[in-house]
Amino acid sequence: MSPGEKHVVIAHKLTGLVDFVWNNGAYRDFFVRQLKHHFPDAHIVLFLRNQMTFMASAYSSYLTHGGTYTFKKLFRTGKLGDGSMFAFDYLKYDEMIALYKSHFEKVSVYVYEDFLDDNILFLKRFCKETGLEADMESLKMVKYNEKLRRRFAAFIRICNLFQKKGVQPKRYWVNLPFLFRWMTKQRLIHYNYYRFWGKKLSTEQALGNELMAYIGEYYKESNRNLIQSYGLTQIEKYRYPI
Secondary structure, eight states: OOTTOOOOOOOGGGGTOBTTBOGGGHHHHHHHHHHHHHOTTOEEEEEEOOHHHHHHHHHHHHHHTTOOSOHHHHHHTTTTTSSSSOOGGGGOHHHHHHHHHTTOSEEEEEEHHHHHHOHHHHHHHHHHHHTOOOOGGGOOOOOOSOOOBHHHHHHHHHHHTTOSOSSSSOOOSSOOGGGGTTOOHHHHHHHTTOGGGOSBOOHHHHHOHHHHHHHHHHTHHHHHHHHHHHOOTHHHHTTOOO
């Protein structure tokens, strides 16, 4: 790396969820220690997202990676909290911030919804605060990952029942993977554009009332701490559970 050049490392896995597995936070602790060892003076940048919409988005990813359960079933069977697939503790952002701050001097925290509100204004501020450079005029603000449409989500889930391979937990009726080689990530994104599949899957439809109520209570204390300890008052505007 030449003098003055910045080395940027971007990976959501560094926050501790590896292939949908939380493992009681062991991965997060491991990655923080490794980052500290290799980049002791790193500037850590963390992005937060409303836990409700985060989980709804994660469900789309679960389906496109071969999952077959509904979110309601994952919740009722305990798979969202046992650490084998996911754990609610993963999205306690105050604990994550505190961990990084205990290892690094420079830790910046941003809210994803601020970017959605005004991406150009956000990026200008972000670049100024992090010392990065970007040609705003050349940037294409095209959303690559869109919410799955309702009927397309159901179609994918049915197709996944005929493939043994896929993210766990899942079930399958019979393994016929050769019939579904067309289901690449790029093609799924392309087919999801068609309005034939209906409206986009809403957060309420993806999670269900029972899980939404649970999330609303589970993260209240953690999110209030984001406001009190880290001054992230804008999360009230974006309806984080408080």
